[in-house]
Amino acid sequence: MANWTRRGFCGSVSGLAAATSLAAQQRGSQPLPEKRTGHGPIKITDLRCAIIGRNPVVRIVTDQGISGYGQAESAKPYLKPMVLFYKDYILGEDPTDVQRVLLKIRRLGSSKPWGSAVSAIEMALWDIAGQAAGVPVYKLLGGKIRDRVRIYNGGVRFPMTGQTPQDYAENMAKMKEAKEGFTLIKQAVGFHNAAMMRAVPNAWYDDPRTGAAHPDRGLMTERGLKHVIACVEAMKKVLGDEIGLALDCGPGWTVKDAITFARALEPLHITWLEDLITGDYTPYPNADVFREVTQSTSIPIHTGEQIYLRENFKDLIEKQAVNIIGPDPEDVGGIAELKWIAEYADLHGILVAPHGIFDGLIGLAAHVQMAAALPQNYIAFEYPVGQPEWWNEIVDGLPNPIVKRGFIDVWDRPGLGVTFNVQAARPHLSGEDRGFFD
Numbered sequence: 153m154a155n156w157t158r159r160g161f162c163g164s165v166s167g168l169a170a171a172t173s174l175a176a177q178q179r180g181s182q183p184l185p186e187k188r189t190g191h192g193p194i195k196i197t198d199l200r201c202a203i204i205g206r207n208p209v210v211r212i213v214t215d216q217g218i219s220g221y222g223q224a225e226s227a228k229p230y231l232k233p234m235v236l237f238y239k240d241y242i243l244g245e246d247p248t249d250v251q252r253v254l255l256k257i258r259r260l261g262s263s264k265p266w267g268s269a270v271s272a273i274e275m276a277l278w279d280i281a282g283q284a285a286g287v288p289v290y291k292l293l294g295g296k297i298r299d300r301v302r303i304y305n306g307g308v309r310f311p312m313t314g315q316t317p318q319d320y321a322e323n324m325a326k327m328k329e330a331k332e333g334f335t336l337i338k339q340a341v342g343f344h345n346a347a348m349m350r351a352v353p354n355a356w357y358d359d360p361r362t363g364a365a366h367p368d369r370g371l372m373t374e375r376g377l378k379h380v381i382a383c384v385e386a387m388k389k390v391l392g393d394e395i396g397l398a399l400d401c402g403p404g405w406t407v408k409d410a411i412t413f414a415r416a417l418e419p420l421h422i423t424w425l426e427d428l429i430t431g432d433y434t435p436y437p438n439a440d441v442f443r444e445v446t447q448s449t450s451i452p453i454h455t456g457e458q459i460y461l462r463e464n465f466k467d468l469i470e471k472q473a474v475n476i477i478g479p480d481p482e483d484v485g486g487i488a489e490l491k492w493i494a495e496y497a498d499l500h501g502i503l504v505a506p507h508g509i510f511d512g513l514i515g516l517a518a519h520v521q522m523a524a525a526l527p528q529n530y531i532a533f534e535y536p537v538g539q540p541e542w543w544n545e546i547v548d549g550l551p552n553p554i555v556k557r558g559f560i561d562v563w564d565r566p567g568l569g570v571t572f573n574v575q576a577a578r579p580h581l582s583g584e585d586r587g588f589f590d
C-alpha cells in the first residue's frame with residue numbers, strides 16, 4: 153500500500169512501466185500500481201534468541217536494516233535451543249513472504265510447549281513485513297474490525313489470604329477495583345487450582361500428585377465439588393452482573409463431574425468453563441469427550457490453549473465440541489494461524505477468546521494487532537502483564553496506561569509498533585546473550 157503512495161516520489165519507473173502507464177492513460181484508465189523498485193527482496197541474515205527475564209525473545213535480522221521481534225511465554229526459558237534449531241531453515245529467505253518461510257518449519261513443531269518457537273518466529277516475520285510495507289500488522293491480516301480490543305484479566309492477581317469462599321470473594325473484590333477496569337475476569341478453580349482442591353481433605357478419589365503443571369485428576373467427592381461451587385458462588389456475588397466471570401477449571405475432570413458442575417452454575421451465568429477435560433500441557437484435545445459436556449449444559453465450554461496449528465482444531469470445531477476456543481498465538485503457530493482458526497470457528501458458530509497470560513509485552517503487541525483483525529466471534533484476549541515489572545521500562549511504543557476501562561486502543565505504527573529501548577534492556581541480557589541487540 154505504501155508503495156503505491158510512494159511511487160510518485162521514487163521516480164525510478166522503468167521504461168516499460170512508463171509506456172504501459174501512458175497506454176493506460178490513453179485508454180482513459182488509471183495507471184496500474186507498480187512494483188517497488190530500487191530495494192530488491194529483503195533477506196533474513198540472522199535469527200537470534202535471548203532470555204529476557206524468563207521470556208524467550210526472538211529477533212530476526214535482515215539485510216535492509218529492519219529487525220522483527222517475537223516472544224514466547226515466560227514459562228519457557230528453556231526454549232532457546234528450540235528457536236535456534238530453525239535458523240538454518242530460514243536464513244536467506246524473504247521474511248515478508250511470511251507463509252512461505254513458515255512452510256519450511258511449521259511441520260517441526262508440536263503441542264505446547266513445542267509450538268512456541270515457530271509461533272515466536274511467525275510474529276517476528278509479521279513485524280518485519282509490516283515495517284517493510286510501512287503499515288501496522290493488522291492491515292496485513294485483512295485490516296481492523298475494531299479500533300479498541302477487549303481484554304480479560306488472567307494475570308493481574310493479589311495474594312490469597314486463605315482458601316475459603318470468603319477469601320475468594322475478598323480477592324475478587326480487589327480485582328474488581330483494579331485500575332485496568334476489567335469487564336471480564338478469569339479465576340482458577342478445581343484441578344487448575346491445586347491450593348483450592350488441597351484445602352479440603354479428600355476432595356477427590358486420588359492422592360495429590362507431583363510433577364509437571366496440573367497433575368491431579370479424578371472423580372470428585374461430594375465435599376470437594378461443593379467446596380468449588382461455594383467458592384464460585386462467593387466470587388460471583390462480588391461481581392454481580394457488572395463484570396463477567398470465567399473459570400479455568402482443569403484439566404482432569406470426569407465427564408459427569410463436569411456436567412454436574414456446569415449445571416449447578418447455570419443460574420450464575422458464568423462466561424465460560426475452560427479446559428475441564430484436557431487443556432494446559434495436554435498434548436491432545438479429546439473432542440468427543442468435550443462434546444458430551446458441551447451438549448449437556450448452557451454454560452459455554454472453552455478449550456484450546458495448548459493446541460498447535462489449525463489442523464489440530466479441526467475436530468473441536470467441526471464436531472461442535474466446544475462453544476469457545478482459546479488458542480494462544482505463542483503456541484498455536486502465530487497470529488495469522490490464530491486468525492485463520494478464528495475465521496473457521498466463526499463459520500461453525502464458535503467463539504474465540506485467545507489465551508495469553510504469560511505472553512509478555514512483545515506478545516501483548518502481537519495480540520493487539522491480531523485481535524483488531526479477528527472476526528466478530530471475538531470475545532477478549534487474556535491480558536499479559538510485563539513480568540518482572542522492569543519489562544515496562546524496556547519496551548517502547550505501548551500506550552500509557554495500557555488498559556483503559558477494560559480495553560486497549562489499537563495503534564497504527566508499522567509492524568507490531570513496539571520495539572526495545574536498547575539502553576534500558578541491555579543490562580537485563582545474560583552474558584551469553586550479550587550481542588542480541590548488536
Ligand SMILES: [Mg+2]
Nearest residue numbers: 400426427457
Ligand atoms: Mg487455561
